[in-house]
């Protein structure tokens with residue numbers, strides 16, 4: 193029989209495109225241990241098996257009975273069918289359906305839940321980060337993809353399949369010059385996500401005089417082979433003062449400002465925190481133009497916009513927060 197002072201523990205999982213992060217945490221968000229591995233993509237069931245194995249490993253190492261855990265919370269990029277605990281045609285995997293929660297519950301005998309990673313992140317921000325005490329807050333990630341999670345009037349927005357707030361697919365270019373990974377044209381993510389920034393830069397280089405391109409540090413860094421371009425090259429050259437790179441970074445900032453204005457106009461938040469690899473590696477270059485230009489597009493009062501203080505752990509904090517919100521405590 194558990195007593196009222198007993199602290200519960202739980203597992204939080206941040207399932208990314210290439211890496212899975214798993215934490216054993218207490219209910220206050222103190223991490224006992226965090227492990228990180230490459231995602232096992234051999235078969236559709238391999239990811240759940242990997243989470244089960246890591247959960248058992250962490251429990252055994254720290255002397256916890258798996259059955260005593262409150263549950264397992266998994267955050268993942270969508271699309272997902274939240275009620276079924278399934279990833280649905282995930283872009284980073286070659287399977288149509290990837291079951292997550294059912295195999296975890298069957299194999300570990302404890303509750304599990306699955307939620308969109310940005311949705312989890314805004315919950316984590318409210319419980320553990322900069323949005324404590326706020327009823328209106330949004331988390332935006334600028335990473336391989338682009339998305340957000342929103343709490344409005346204290347309510348976490350989910351949508352019919354748990355895929356609300358797919359803001360990465362806001363249209364920011366009515367001419368639709370670039371095609372998004374989703375197949376539609378002109379979407380914010382097609383211009384500003386880590387995966388697609390190279391497409392934007394290549395498009396702009398074609399519109400720039402050959403002389404200017406050839407004289408740029410960016411062109412020299414790539415030894416003239418623009419097919420090698422990744423987002424990090426652009427930011428690295430901009431940081432070294434390359435005029436053309438600075439110009440493109442600023443243009444991407446204006447497009448981000450349009451996207452952020454859409455977020456502000458839709459959700460009217462008191463705070464927007466920003467995360468994602470592209471943000472963490474280029475904090476000033478991402479945030480400064482957004483703050484400068486967002487007022488040109490937002491009709492609602494512009495809130496504070498800041499990099500999340502939870503850093504790279506925002507995903508696992510989100511997973512922990514998801515357990516605390518959706519899985520009832522067994523401690524009476």
Ligand SMILES: [Zn+2]
Pocket residue numbers: 360361372373374375376379381
């Ligand atoms: Zn799209």
